[in-house]
Amino acid sequence: MMKNNIIQILKIMVFGIAFWFLFLLITYIKKPLNVDLINMAGFYGEKKNSLDMVYIGGSACFVYWEPLKAWEDEGITSYNFAADTVQAESYQYLIKEALKTQEPKVLVIDARAFQYRDGDQPPNEVAYRNVLTGTPFSWNRYRFIEDNVPKTLNESTLSYHFDLIKYHGTTENNPISISFKLLTGNYRNELKGFYFIPKVKKLEKLNFATKNETPVLDETNKILDDLLKYLKTTNQKVLFVVSPYMETVNHKENFNYIESKVTKAGFDFLDTNEYYDKMKLDFNIDFYNFNHVNIYGSEKYTTFLANYLKENYNLLDKSTDSNYKDDWNSLLDNWHTMVDETKAAINDLIESEE
Amino acid sequence: MQIVSFYFFIFLILSVICYYAFPKNKRWIILLISSLVFFFLACSWKLVFYLLFGIISTYIGTRYMHEKCKTEKQKKIIFLITLGLIILELFILKYINIFTLTGNAFSQIFNLNLSFKTISILAPLGISYYTLSLIGYVVDVFRGTSEPQKNIFKHALFVCYYPLMISGPIVRYNEMKNELFVGKKFAWDNIYLGFYRIIYGLMKKLIIANQLAIIVKTIFGNYQSYSGYFIIIGVVLYAIQIYADFSGCMDIIIGASKMYGVILPENFNSPFFAKNLSEFWRRWHISLGQWAKDYIMYPLLKSPFFQKIGVFFKNKLGKKLGKKIPVILAILILWLLIGLWHGASYRYIFAAGILPWLYLTFSLLFEDLPQKINDKWHLKTENFSFHLFQSLRTLGFMCLIWLFVCVPKLSESLLVIKAIFVIPAAGLGQTLPAFPVKALAISMGLFIIVDYLNYKGINALEQFIKQGLWFRWFLLLAVLAMILIYGVYGPGYNASDFIYGGF
Numbered sequence: 079m080m081k082n083n084i085i086q087i088l089k090i091m092v093f094g095i096a097f098w099f100l101f102l103l104i105t106y107i108k109k110p111l112n113v114d115l116i117n118m119a120g121f122y123g124e125k126k127n128s129l130d131m132v133y134i135g136g137s138a139c140f141v142y143w144e145p146l147k148a149w150e151d152e153g154i155t156s157y158n159f160a161a162d163t164v165q166a167e168s169y170q171y172l173i174k175e176a177l178k179t180q181e182p183k184v185l186v187i188d189a190r191a192f193q194y195r196d197g198d199q200p201p202n203e204v205a206y207r208n209v210l211t212g213t214p215f216s217w218n219r220y221r222f223i224e225d226n227v228p229k230t231l232n233e234s235t236l237s238y239h240f241d242l243i244k245y246h247g248t249t250e251n252n253p254i255s256i257s258f259k260l261l262t263g264n265y266r267n268e269l270k271g272f273y274f275i276p277k278v279k280k281l282e283k284l285n286f287a288t289k290n291e292t293p294v295l296d297e298t299n300k301i302l303d304d305l306l307k308y309l310k311t312t313n314q315k316v317l318f319v320v321s322p323y324m325e326t327v328n329h330k331e332n333f334n335y336i337e338s339k340v341t342k343a344g345f346d347f348l349d350t351n352e353y354y355d356k357m358k359l360d361f362n363i364d365f366y367n368f369n370h371v372n373i374y375g376s377e378k379y380t381t382f383l384a385n386y387l388k389e390n391y392n393l394l395d396k397s398t399d400s401n402y403k404d405d406w407n408s409l410l411d412n413w414h415t416m417v418d419e420t421k422a423a424i425n426d427l428i429e430s431e432e
Numbered sequence: 433m434q435i436v437s438f439y440f441f442i443f444l445i446l447s448v449i450c451y452y453a454f455p456k457n458k459r460w461i462i463l464l465i466s467s468l469v470f471f472f473l474a475c476s477w478k479l480v481f482y483l484l485f486g487i488i489s490t491y492i493g494t495r496y497m498h499e500k501c502k503t504e505k506q507k508k509i510i511f512l513i514t515l516g517l518i519i520l521e522l523f524i525l526k527y528i529n530i531f532t533l534t535g536n537a538f539s540q541i542f543n544l545n546l547s548f549k550t551i552s553i554l555a556p557l558g559i560s561y562y563t564l565s566l567i568g569y570v571v572d573v574f575r576g577t578s579e580p581q582k583n584i585f586k587h588a589l590f591v592c593y594y595p596l597m598i599s600g601p602i603v604r605y606n607e608m609k610n611e612l613f614v615g616k617k618f619a620w621d622n623i624y625l626g627f628y629r630i631i632y633g634l635m636k637k638l639i640i641a642n643q644l645a646i647i648v649k650t651i652f653g654n655y656q657s658y659s660g661y662f663i664i665i666g667v668v669l670y671a672i673q674i675y676a677d678f679s680g681c682m683d684i685i686i687g688a689s690k691m692y693g694v695i696l697p698e699n700f701n702s703p704f705f706a707k708n709l710s711e712f713w714r715r716w717h718i719s720l721g722q723w724a725k726d727y728i729m730y731p732l733l734k735s736p737f738f739q740k741i742g743v744f745f746k747n748k749l750g751k752k753l754g755k756k757i758p759v760i761l762a763i764l765i766l767w768l769l770i771g772l773w774h775g776a777s778y779r780y781i782f783a784a785g786i787l788p789w790l791y792l793t794f795s796l797l798f799e800d801l802p803q804k805i806n807d808k809w810h811l812k813t814e815n816f817s818f819h820l821f822q823s824l825r826t827l828g829f830m831c832l833i834w835l836f837v838c839v840p841k842l843s844e845s846l847l848v849i850k851a852i853f854v855i856p857a858a859g860l861g862q863t864l865p866a867f868p869v870k871a872l873a874i875s876m877g878l879f880i881i882v883d884y885l886n887y888k889g890i891n892a893l894e895q896f897i898k899q900g901l902w903f904r905w906f907l908l909l910a911v912l913a914m915i916l917i918y919g920v921y922g923p924g925y926n927a928s929d930f931i932y933g934g935f
Contacts, residue, residue, distance in 0.1 A: 086620050093905060100909055104916050236438055243922035249866075 102215075105242040106257035109211055110250075113140070113273045114161045118212025119260045120267025121159045122179065128402070130393045131156040132176045133271075135188025136164035141370050142321045143186075144380040145270035146413040149406050152384045153395030156182075158271030161208035165201045166191040166301045167230070168209045170308050171222035175213060177312065184391040186383075189318040189340075189347070192302055193332045196295045201230045210238060214263065268409050274373060274416055276423035277366035280431075283354065284324055291338060292331035302336065306343040315391055320349040322359055322379060324368040346390070350382065357382045363428060373420045433473040435598055435684050436637055436921065443470065448623075448691045456615035463589055463612060463692065470594035482521060482559070483592055489517045490566050491587045494573040494580035511574040515567065522563045527776045558597035560773060564723055566591060569605040571727055578605050586613055593694075595685040599678065601699040601719035616693025621897065626690035628893050628908070632882070633683025635911050638919030639875045641677035643867050644669045646920070650865050652838040659854035662864075667831045670838050675704065676879065678717070702887035707822035709791050709829055720773075724766050732762040753797075760793050767792075779845075783836035791829060871918035878911075 109115055117140060131154060133143050139160040148154040159176050161168075169187060176185070195201065206227065213219050223238045237243040252260075259265040293299060309316050318340045320333055330349075337347040350357070357378045364375030371379060387393050396402045433439050447466040454462050471480065493514025501507040569590070572578035581587040589612055590605060616622075651658050651666035658666065679700045689696045699718050706712035713721055732738055738758045746754030771785020806813055839845040882892040896904065 082620075089901070093908075096905065096909060097912060100913055101916065104913060108917070237923050240438075242916060246917055246919070246922065 101240075101242065102261050103254075103257055105240070105245070106260045107251050107254065108242060108245045108248055109252065109260075110245065110248065111252045111256065112211075114208040115212045115260070116265070116267050117158060117271045117273070118161055118209065119263075119265045120212075120271060121157055121176070122212075122214065122263040123259075123266040124157055124179070125405075126179050127181050129155050129157050129180045130183050130396070131186060131387060131391075132180055132182045133158045133160065133186045133188070134169060134172050134176065135160045135186075136191060137162050137273075137370060138190045138321045138323070139186075139188045140271055140273045141275055141366075141372075142376050142379050143383065144272050144376050146272070146406075146409055147377060147380045148384045149397070150410060151381065152388055152393070153397035153399075154384055154387065154393050155396055155402060155406065156270065157267075160188070160271060161205075161212075163199050163202075163205040164188070164191055164209060165199075165205045166195050166298060166305070167201070167226050168206070168222065169301075170305050171218055172209065173309070173312070173314075174218045175216075177314070178218075182314075183393055184315045184317055184387060186317050186319055186387075189320050189333065189336055190323070192294055192298055192336050193329055195298050195301075196332075201226070203231060203233070206231070206238065207241070207244070211241060212260070268412055269416070270409075272376075274420045275366050275370070276372075276420045276427075278363055278372055278424045278427050279365050279367050280363075281324060281361045281365050281368065283361050284326060286325045286327050286330040286351065288327050288330050289334065290331045291335040292328070293335050294332055302339060306339065306345070309345065310343065316345045317387075317391075318345060318347045319383070320351060322350050322354065322357065322371060322375065323365075325349075325351045348386065350379065353382060363424070372424055373417060374424065433470065435681070435688075436634065439473075443473070444688055444691065451692050452618045454615075456617070459615035459692075460586060460589055460613050463593060463694075464585055467589065467592045467594035467597070471592060471597065474597075482525065485521055486518055486562065486566055487584070487588045487591050490514060490570055490591070491581070491584050493517070494570060495582070498573055498580045507574065511570065514570050518563055518566050518570070522559060525559055527772070558599070561596060561600040561602055562591055564602045564720070564773075565596070565604075568602070568723060568727055572605060581605070581609070589613075595689040595694075595696065598685060599681050601682070601685075601697050602723045603697060603719065607697065611694045611696075619693065622690055622693045624897055625893055626687040628896060629683050629687030629690060631908060631911055631915075632893070633680040633685075633687060634915055634919070635875055636676040636680030636683065636879060638915050638921055639871060640879060641673050641680055642920035643872055643918070644673040644676070646865050647867060648673055648838070655839055655844075655848050655851075658856065659851040660856040662856050663835075663848060663852045664831075665864075667835045667838060668827075670834050671827060671831055672876070674834065675700075702883045704827060704883065705819075705823055705887045706826050707819065708795065708826055709788070710795060712826050712830065713788070720770070724770060728766045728769060729762050732765060733758060738762060756796055760796060763792055764789050779836060779840075779842045782842055783833050787833050787836065868918045871914055875914065875918075 131148075133139050133145075133156060135158075137160070140158040140162075143156070143158055145154075145156040145158065148156055159172060164172075169191070173185065173187075176182070199205070206223075210219065210223070220239065223235050227233055227235045227238050256265065294302070318336070325333075330351075333349055337349070340347045359371075359375060359378055364371050364378065366372040433443065443466075447462065447469075450466075451459050451462045471483065493510055497507050497510045497514070501510055569578065573580050581590065590608060593608075593612060596603060648666055648670045651662055652670070655663070655666075682699045686696045686698070697719055701715040701718060703712050703715035706715050738761070741761065742755065742758045744754075745757040748754065749757070767785045767789040768781060769785075770788075771781040771783070774780040774784040805811070812818065835848065836842065836845045839848050885892045885895070896907075
């Protein structure tokens with residue numbers, strides 16, 4: 079009798095595992111194969127402890143920092159662990175995810191999320207789903223959903239835990255081979271989390287200089303406090319960065335406030351908008367909208383930031399290191415092709431406008 | 433908490449584990465606690481007072497009737513009071529508005545300035561079902577065919593056993609007491625059969641019923657724009673939808689109950705294979721039909737008034753026809769009540785009451801007609817094609833009934849019937865929503881096979897459990913994958929309530 083019960087329980091467990099695998103596979107087949115999924119899931123495909131720098135943020139990260147340019151120019155290994163319209167409350171969970179498999183010399187955090195959370199991009203379903211779509215099931219993922227979805231969105235959490243509930247109705251299916259790689263954490267993002275946008279917009283430089291400080295809203299302030307408190311427990315070197323965009327005086331006052339808090343907590347802060355000239359940013363061709371640079375701008379930004387990181391965080395040139403050389407260099411041809419194609423598309427746009 | 437929800441299945445697993453972890457003679461306590469927890473999670477806690485009212489009034493009434501009443505007259509008075517109380521509760525919660533609306537309609541006709549206000553009362557889950565079970569119980573105690581339950585908690589369990597609270601089946605106390613109060617021995621077969629049955633029910637509900645609901649809703653949600661074969665397609669799909677929906681719900685309920693070892697009566701027996709309407713109603717919502725016969729139809733026919741009518745019409749119309757008149761009147765009352773039970777509106781009274789009565793009356797008056805036609809035309813009736821013809825004819829009649837249910841207003845149903853004879857201008861693909869053809873075809877194919885085996889007296893699930901492990905697992909995982917991909921559920925979908933849960 080006892081033996082039979084054990085056999086039956088084992089059978090149920092095996093069936094449960096088979097069902098769970100099927101469930102996950104279907105989940106990845108049905109998830110939209112977008113930049114957020116491949117950026118987030120691709121991070122888990124990186125070799126353990128292979129990254130010098132992990133850049134955490136939203137689009138203000140993944141259209142700015144070119145990991146393969148940083149590799150080619152400075153021998154820095156990095157990844158954009160970023161999702162579109164990321165919310166500041168996601169950061170703590172993203173960092174915990176990043177530190178599960180990597181021990182970077184520096185963590186770079188996009189500080190703009192603390193400013194736009196109170197402004198034009200408040201928390202919303204899409205922002206949370208963008209982060210969750212490529213994040214595997216874990217206690218950390220569970221906590222992120224339970225800590226934020228009911229409180230901020232006032233929604234049931236079930237479809238956030240199990241994305242299939244949300245996505246099963248889509249008519250498009252991802253190829254099984256890709257879905258399988260995504261599921262097993264073997265999907266490799268060949269752009270290391272970068273995203274090309276072949277657009278251009280002519281902008282005018284704004285004067286945003288001010289020393290005033292304006293606090294962010296209470297909720298955002300608490301998120302920042304909690305994050306800084308958490309970061310202190312990690313012994314990580316951290317750099318908060320504001321990437322170049324059409325920064326205004328009001329925004330700058332917020333960033334001054336954030337900078338004070340960050341530096342008081344013992345971490346570094348860099349508003350790269352103060353270095354337009356040093357970066358040689360051309361407002362006629364380097365942006366694709368008010369808030370983002372295009373490939374021309376990202377090249378200048380990456381060069382500037384890579385130098386800054388090398389100078390301040392003792393990042394070594396790994397371009398001759400046999401553990402990295404072949405692997406990273408193998409991605410460069412495809413990278414150059416895509417850079418050239420994007421630039422050509424932008425040039426066409428500039429010409430047609432002229 | 434809905435029964436098609438992740439939380440329900442977690443609740444079920446925990447409840448089943450607790451049930452078997454408890455000593456055998458105390459297992460009914462877990463069923464009671466689970467039922468109360470389910471009720472609290474599925475309804476507002478405020479509605480528990482209605483449930484308590486039903487439990488306490490019938491408990492006191494039946495015990496008093498059985499133990500304190502010395503004469504038949506006393507017994508009858510207590511019986512009528514108890515019955516009155518539970519019917520009054522149902523009436524107030526479900527039917528009061530149909531009378532206020534009727535009063536207002538008449539006051540307008542006669543230019544009276546009466547304006548009765550409709551009352552919005554939230555009825556507790558399953559009230560239409562447990563009220564009928566309670567009426568049956570009170571009648572059985574009055575008749576002496578049941579002993580009243582002396583333990584109020586066991587009585588409460590009979591009233592609110594949670595799988596029965598959603599859409600029935602309507603049960604008898606005598607058949608349930610051994611199922612509920614005698615602790616069931618753990619058996620793996622019960623767990624597996626219950627699980628398979630739930631999966632089968634989910635397939636019917638989430639794929640077939642819910643996918644078809646989208647098409648049906650498109651057509652009848654805007655029925656003024658559709659005509660010709662669109663209306664026919666709509667009502668046929670509604671027929672399949674309502675059957676898959678209700679029987680799928682029953683599968684989940686019966687499967688969940690089976691996991692505790694508690695056997696519930698079946699509510700369907702392959703109704704779409706029925707050869708005529710009488711047979712259809714013997715196979716459709718069986719527990720309601722049986723209940724109505726036992727507690728309405730037979731008592732009416734045995735009553736002195738109906739006996740007198742029988743004698744009167746036998747003298748006037750002859751023995752054969754005279755005998756049928758009391759039956760016709762009894763089934764009129766029976767079907768009017770069934771119509772009213774389905775919903776407090778004239779639409780249901782007509783569609784689920786008067787129309788079936790008309791069909792059955794016609795069948796009764798001309799019961800020899802089909803045989804005469806067959807004899808005259810020398811039709812071969814004992815073959816598949818004739819059976820198919822009979823089943824389709826029956827389904828056609830039922831579709832006419834369901835057409836009145838599909839159209840929200842009774843007055844506009846006739847316009848929709850008229851529209852059937854108008855050729856539609858648009859093509860089929862242009863105006864119906866897209867649906868997963870293959871998944872629906874596979875699910876419906878499985879549904880038909882299981883129903884046909886059932887019609888032939890073969891229990892498909894019992895056959896399935898005898899198959900090899902790999903075959904079973906393959907089929908189960910395939911069905912589960914189909915449900916996960918093609919099932920209609922999740923955010924943006926708010927029609928997950930079962931159609932019969934609303935009755």
